[in-house]
Amino acid sequence: MNNKKILIIIPAYNEEKNILSTFESVKKYKKVKLDYIVINDGSKDLTEKVLQENKINHLTLPFNMGIGAAVQTGYKYAFNNNYDIAIQFDGDGQHDINYVEKLIDPIINNKANMTIGSRYIENISKFKSSFSRQLGIKLISSFIKILTGIKIKDVTSGYRAVDRTIIKLFSLDYPHEYPEPVTNYSILKSGYKVKEVGVNMYARTNGKSSINFVKSIYYVFNVFISILLFNFKPYKEGKK
Amino acid sequence: MISVNLKIFLAIITVIYFIIILIAIKKQTMPVKSSVLWIVFGVIMFISIFITPLLSKLCDFIGIEKVSNLLLFCGFMALLILSFDLYKLNYQLKKKIVALGQELALLKDEVKNK
Numbered sequence: 001m002n003n004k005k006i007l008i009i010i011p012a013y014n015e016e017k018n019i020l021s022t023f024e025s026v027k028k029y030k031k032v033k034l035d036y037i038v039i040n041d042g043s044k045d046l047t048e049k050v051l052q053e054n055k056i057n058h059l060t061l062p063f064n065m066g067i068g069a070a071v072q073t074g075y076k077y078a079f080n081n082n083y084d085i086a087i088q089f090d091g092d093g094q095h096d097i098n099y100v101e102k103l104i105d106p107i108i109n110n111k112a113n114m115t116i117g118s119r120y121i122e123n124i125s126k127f128k129s130s131f132s133r134q135l136g137i138k139l140i141s142s143f144i145k146i147l148t149g150i151k152i153k154d155v156t157s158g159y160r161a162v163d164r165t166i167i168k169l170f171s172l173d174y175p176h177e178y179p180e181p182v183t184n185y186s187i188l189k190s191g192y193k194v195k196e197v198g199v200n201m202y203a204r205t206n207g208k209s210s211i212n213f214v215k216s217i218y219y220v221f222n223v224f225i226s227i228l229l230f231n232f233k234p235y236k237e238g239k240k
Numbered sequence: 241m242i243s244v245n246l247k248i249f250l251a252i253i254t255v256i257y258f259i260i261i262l263i264a265i266k267k268q269t270m271p272v273k274s275s276v277l278w279i280v281f282g283v284i285m286f287i288s289i290f291i292t293p294l295l296s297k298l299c300d301f302i303g304i305e306k307v308s309n310l311l312l313f314c315g316f317m318a319l320l321i322l323s324f325d326l327y328k329l330n331y332q333l334k335k336k337i338v339a340l341g342q343e344l345a346l347l348k349d350e351v352k353n354k
Binding site: 039059060061062063065069072073076077080176 | 335338341342344345346348349
């Protein structure tokens with residue numbers, strides 16, 4: 001399909017029950033040649049043991065730093081190892097590996113610098129998330145539409161792919177709080193091309209999501225502030 | 241006006257405060273650079289106790305009824321500024337620690353793969 005070096009970044013925090021099945025799904029996927037790296041974000045359970053016993057390629061952060069810092073470590077790894085495309089892929093088994101080819105296609109064809117795997121377009125995914133979270137997503141999505149004129153429906157999706165330019169940007173500067181919506185906005189605002197691609201996602205099979213009802217309300221307001229704050233500190237290598 | 245008893249009490253408190261600062265500097269649990277701020281803060285506290293007529297005039301000017309209220313307000317504002325400063329410092333340190341942790345993980349991987 002292409003000769004690009006592609007890396008899947010799999011952040012994992014306390015995913016002892018999910019990480020092996022996630023890894024196996026990535027390993028079985030043969031449509032696109034992929035490398036992978038699991039970022040163990042200082043897990044307190046047996047995630048590290050599972051990774052070591054199964055010889056899964058991974059980095060271990062010395063303590064829990066949060067999803068933003070874990071994913072940024074993956075981008076630093078991708079940049080240091082000269083990857084052309086990096087894909088974020090949750091370690092909790094929610095993302096469907098079979099959509100990787102579709103996700104990276106606009107990047108390979110130079111139609112996008114970043115693609116976002118979306119549950120809310122093309123009606124592919126049956127799993128849509130909880131009501132409160134969907135409401136939060138709609139509010140943030142509308143907010144970004146007002147500020148940029150571009151609608152991103154699944155604005156909190158962690159299933160994303162980026163090209164080499166964005167890998168470099170993210171390796172240097174990546175928000176550790178509310179990373180997905182803030183970077184979606186910042187990338188759009190900096191003049192890069194973003195495309196949403198319909199993908200399938202699953203509900204979590206094991207463990208609890210890190211976002212509950214109270215957090216999701218708090219989340220929306222904090223995202224609004226973080227997005228507005230980005231204007232004071234835009235990406236230096238932005239095209240605009 | 242502040243009573244003589246209260247003046248003596250506040251003076252003793254300020255002296256104790258100075259002793260604590262000096263011990264911290266001597267034991268190197270506080271950098272000399274930032275200790276200047278705390279010493280200046282103590283000196284202002286100490287002088288304030290003995291210049292109440294001047295403070296009374298300041299109270300009249302601002303619209304605060306009593307000197308003790310003014311001192312309390314100044315103390316509150318100073319603590320607010322200091323806590324904000326410490327919060328900023330804490331956040332900066334957190335960012336640096338995260339960056340170090342990331343570098344450590346990446347370097348460990350490089351060493352492992354050599």
